[in-house]
Amino acid sequence: MKSSIDSASRWFYRGAWGVATRLFRVPDRPPTLPALGGGDPKSFQPSPKFLDYLLVQFWIGAAIIAVLIVIGLVGISAGAWQAGLALLPVAAVLFLGGVAIGYLAIHLRYDTTWYVVSDRSLRIRRGIWIIHETTITFENVQNVLVQQGPLQRFFGIANVRVETAGGGGGAAAQHGGGGNMAASAHQGLIEGVSDAERIRDLLLARLKSSRSAGLGDDLPLIARETPPSLAWSSEHLAALRAIRDEVVNLLA
Amino acid sequence: MVVRLRSKAVHLKVAPMPVSTLPSASPGPSASASKAAAPSGAGKFDASQITRPDKSLLKYYLLAALLTGPAYPIAILPLIFKYETLKYSFDDTGISMSWGLLFRREVHLTYRRIQDIHLTRNILQRWMGLATVSVQTASGGASPEMSIEGVLEAEKLRDFLYAQMRGARDEGDAGEIDASHRPADGTQPEAGRPGATAASQEALSLLHEIRDALRELGKRK
Numbered sequence: 001m002k003s004s005i006d007s008a009s010r011w012f013y014r015g016a017w018g019v020a021t022r023l024f025r026v027p028d029r030p031p032t033l034p035a036l037g038g039g040d041p042k043s044f045q046p047s048p049k050f051l052d053y054l055l056v057q058f059w060i061g062a063a064i065i066a067v068l069i070v071i072g073l074v075g076i077s078a079g080a081w082q083a084g085l086a087l088l089p090v091a092a093v094l095f096l097g098g099v100a101i102g103y104l105a106i107h108l109r110y111d112t113t114w115y116v117v118s119d120r121s122l123r124i125r126r127g128i129w130i131i132h133e134t135t136i137t138f139e140n141v142q143n144v145l146v147q148q149g150p151l152q153r154f155f156g157i158a159n160v161r162v163e164t165a166g167g168g169g170g171a172a173a174q175h176g177g178g179g180n181m182a183a184s185a186h187q188g189l190i191e192g193v194s195d196a197e198r199i200r201d202l203l204l205a206r207l208k209s210s211r212s213a214g215l216g217d218d219l220p221l222i223a224r225e226t227p228p229s230l231a232w233s234s235e236h237l238a239a240l241r242a243i244r245d246e247v248v249n250l251l252a
Numbered sequence: 253m254v255v256r257l258r259s260k261a262v263h264l265k266v267a268p269m270p271v272s273t274l275p276s277a278s279p280g281p282s283a284s285a286s287k288a289a290a291p292s293g294a295g296k297f298d299a300s301q302i303t304r305p306d307k308s309l310l311k312y313y314l315l316a317a318l319l320t321g322p323a324y325p326i327a328i329l330p331l332i333f334k335y336e337t338l339k340y341s342f343d344d345t346g347i348s349m350s351w352g353l354l355f356r357r358e359v360h361l362t363y364r365r366i367q368d369i370h371l372t373r374n375i376l377q378r379w380m381g382l383a384t385v386s387v388q389t390a391s392g393g394a395s396p397e398m399s400i401e402g403v404l405e406a407e408k409l410r411d412f413l414y415a416q417m418r419g420a421r422d423e424g425d426a427g428e429i430d431a432s433h434r435p436a437d438g439t440q441p442e443a444g445r446p447g448a449t450a451a452s453q454e455a456l457s458l459l460h461e462i463r464d465a466l467r468e469l470g471k472r473k
Contacts, residue, residue: 025378034411036421120419133371135410139419140367164367165390185394186367232451240458247465
């Protein structure tokens with residue numbers, strides 16, 4: 001019984017994923033970063049515990065809504081029991097439909113969240129309807145935050161938030177760094193990873209090794225524009241020879 | 253968005269200005285830009301070729317304005333104006349973008365000042381093969397400083413911008429872009445050029461001779 005439900009739900013989910021990738025053009029493959037001579041970029045997804053975490057949150061929310069619906073129905077029934085009885089199937093259908101859609105959405109959300117970390121930059125893809133891809137180089141990172149709530153601590157996961165210069169992070173911070181807000185501001189949110197310390201250390205090592213303090217150094221551009229040519233051309237050598245001859249003549 | 257555009261444009265008092273007179277760092281903008289893009293594996297992608305949005309952007313605007321419902325005729329006009337006047341210019345140091353018919357707006361930024369790049373595709377844009385590449389610099393505000401719309405090769409453009417961004421390659425890599433401009437302070441470039449080595453050796457021996465001769469001269473005094 002259990003396995004048949006499992007396989008049915010897996011079959012259903014594969015269908016939903018097929019619709020998402022073919023009809024809704026959700027990219028099927030993980031994002032990559034162009035390797036610019038800096039290590040090989042590594043794509044990964046949030047920890048599987050993150051899915052459990054989202055589902056626990058989801059079921060808690062669903063239970064609260066169910067209790068509220070029951071209380072509401074009991075309240076209505078106390079007034080007119082026929083109305084309560086009539087509303088019961090409507091409420092049940094709406095609730096179960098909402099649960100199914102929410103459950104599907106959480107799985108899709110998990111499967112469409114990708115992080116790519118190379119040794120000098122970071123790319124985050126997130127979203128189902130609106131797909132956000134954020135690219136940040138570590139050189140531009142101003143600070144790194146690690147956030148962990150009690151439930152996340154229980155699951156052994158944490159969020160790493162990477163912030164670049166510029167304002168506008170306020171709205172996302174107020175919303176607890178929720179999905180789409182995070183993509184619009186000057187930050188990248190690496191949600192639900194079990195090795196937050198490693199990612200934090202990687203970022204911090206990169207930040208500390210950077211010689212510039214902050215915004216917009218254009219050293220490479222300047223270096224490119226002024227070729228510091230120390231090679232001796234034939235004119236240099238001719239001039240040097242002439243000097244040598246002069247000095248030698250002085251001696252003689 | 254329309255409101256923001258107008259209010260800012262009023263303050264800026266931007267005079268209508270043909271995009272051909274936009275300041276550009278060099279007459280041949282493609283030279284260095286395409287050279288820098290080559291190592292990123294972007295193939296033949298040349299950002300300097302992008303001057304106008306693709307035609308499908310207008311279709312996208314027409315469809316997106318449908319969402320406003322009865323306000324459609326009012327919502328669509330600024331979008332049509334924006335599409336008709338939208339111009340991009342990618343040179344070897346930065347991006348310029350201008351649009352607007354009555355209220356003109358121009359945005360200029362340099363690649364090195366880019367803080368983060370966002371590629372956003374909603375479902376309509378995915379169906380039409382479009383995307384919005386939002387480029388953010390370190391100025392305040394959560395809204396992006398520049399939203400490049402209507403580029404079909406948005407991912408390549410994004411990776412091109414990423415390659416130009418600060419920190420995407422380290423300073424040593426700048427030499428890989430153009431080896432002849434590499435600072436010749438190390439022995440590495442000379443090893444590749446035997447002629448230069450011979451010349452510098454001769455120069456050194458000449459300098460030694462001059463030094464010795466001057467030393468001799470000093471002793472005689």
